[in-house]
Amino acid sequence: MDYQNKKSKPKFIGNYELKQTLGEGAWGKVKLGIHKSTKQKVAIKTICKNKVRQQNMGIQIKREVNILKQMKDKNPHVVQLYEVLASKSKIYLVLELVTGGELFDKLVNEHRFSEAKAKYFFRQLVTSIAMVHDEGICHRDLKPENLLLDENNNLKISDFGLSALYLKEKDSCTSTSESCRIDLLHTTCGTPNYVSPEVLQDDGYDGRKADIWSMGVVLYVMVTGVLPFDEPSLPKLFDRIKRGIYRKPLNLSPNLLDLLSKILVPDPLKRISMKGIQNHPWMKVEKIPTPMTKNVNQKDEARSITSTNSQITQLLLNSPKSVPELLDLIMAELKELSFAIIKTNHNQAKCYKTSRNGMIGLNITIRKDAKESSTVELQKARGDVFAYYKELHLCTKVLKNIV
CATH class of the missing domain: 1.10.510.10 (Transferase(Phosphotransferase) domain 1)
Incomplete structure (x- = not known):
């Protein structure tokens, strides 16, 4: 058999062929979908039923669907929901494909x-x-x-x-x-x-x-x-x-x-x-008046979200898991985002990743706040500040839903 010429069978959800992954959110992947008849391109948001059950989020899923249905065709600035489909293990939201990014x-x-x-x-x-x-x-x-x-x-x-x-x-x-x-x-x-x-x-x-x-x-x-x-x-x-x-x-x-x-x-x-x-x-007013000139780096400017190496981002995780267990989960998630990780303590790790602008580094520290909650601190260690903040944005999206 010529395995090189063997093509994988297309996967369909309803009338939509699933294509490449566009992104990954808290509940699962978002994939490109193409309608088999009209060839319309859509974004298909995958929601894992197990996660919904584990986190008791069924009511909120229904609310999201109801809200999007209520807003359908009424508001040009809201992402449109076309269909809701389901399999044994997943819920699929068929959404308007928005291609310009965040x-x-x-x-x-x-x-x-x-x-x-x-x-x-x-x-x-x-x-x-x-x-x-x-x-x-x-x-x-x-x-x-x-x-x-x-x-x-x-x-x-x-x-x-x-x-x-x-x-x-x-x-x-x-x-x-x-x-x-x-x-x-x-x-x-x-x-x-x-x-x-x-x-x-x-x-x-x-x-x-x-x-x-x-x-x-x-x-x-x-x-x-x-x-x-x-x-x-x-x-x-x-x-x-x-x-x-x-x-x-x-x-x-x-x-x-x-x-x-x-x-x-x-x-x-x-x-x-x-x-x-x-x-x-x-x-x-259409024409913006000329503002007073001022050096944007002077001290009375607000603290930049990306300007200081000491910037610490804190996430609150509601989980009964121990600190070492949480750290292992976090390390596994960050490895999926291509970070190299060095565990330095039972509650700390150093993470590194190569970007277009050089090496990015962040330090992780976990502290137990109560029986079922912990604080995760992410601190910039090295690298270009804007590249770091992009990575931080991806990290927080993934980590804030660890349970």
């Missing part, structure tokens, strides 16, 4: 956007989230990583349901409800820098106002390339967020600084509304 990647490559470019994306974000809110839905995990771009550079919002919950009663949530606890837990496990102050409190909160805060953080990051709220430890970070303390770069236009000051208000009742954002002068 806004996050574009931002990392360009370091920061001009006000004109930031306004182009922010207007689309505001329009889209306003439409989402009108449907009684709040995203609650808005960040550049969840904002995709199509081939025409138009924004597409992703990750509904798995990281955000549908609000049924007056778009509010109480901390005593199970859904609220899940949402808060996911947010702090993901990227806490975008979380609003009220989400960190024990009281109920309006999900729409929380979205507006997160949009303000996204806007700030787009125009500065840095996070408005960033600290080396979660308690310090949460304290800064609750007090609404952030630096106001003088190289930004007065109108933009004014808009940010109205969005990043700790008291949600005093925070600007979505309509207020849409009517703000910065959103309407």
Whole structure:
């Protein structure tokens, strides 16, 4: 038999032929799919049923599907869901194929956007989230990583349901409800820098106002390339967020600084509304006034998310596993991302990877916080800062769902 000429049989899910892997998320792989009749290209998101059962996430999967179905054909800036298919072991979400990558990647490559470019994306974000809110839905995990771009550079919002919950009663949530606890837990496990102050409190909160805060953080990051709220430890970070303390770069236009000051208000009742954002002068003025000149490296700029070797990223993992067991799991996941790893202690490891910009290094430390939770610290050890942050982004996506 001529094994070299033997072709593997095409794999189909429903009417779609599965092609190459486009990426890998917390729940499984995302593959290219091609409809066998129309030849339409789609993204097929694979969800492992075992993981859903183990992590009790069936309700959230249903919420994501229901939200995407509700938004179908109503919002051009939301990734469209075409079909839901299933096998014995997996659930398949057939989604719109978005080919322009993440806004996050574009931002990392360009370091920061001009006000004109930031306004182009922010207007689309505001329009889209306003439409989402009108449907009684709040995203609650808005960040550049969840904002995709199509081939025409138009924004597409992703990750509904798995990281955000549908609000049924007056778009509010109480901390005593199970859904609220899940949402808060996911947010702090993901990227806490975008979380609003009220989400960190024990009281109920309006999900729409929380979205507006997160949009303000996204806007700030787009125009500065840095996070408005960033600290080396979660308690310090949460304290800064609750007090609404952030630096106001003088190289930004007065109108933009004014808009940010109205969005990043700790008291949600005093925070600007979505309509207020849409009517703000910065959103309407087409020609950006010349900003005051200032060296962006001066000390009153916010701390760059990629500028310092001492930058520590913390992840909270909810798992009953011991620290050595968690470290072994993490090492296995990072090896899949092509890292070379040296275990230095029962709770520490050094990880290295060669990139286009040279060697990247990060150090891992795990600390047990409680019976079923641990903190994982990822610290930059060496390498180009932007290349490192790209790798860090991939690492956190994989590691935050280890159980």
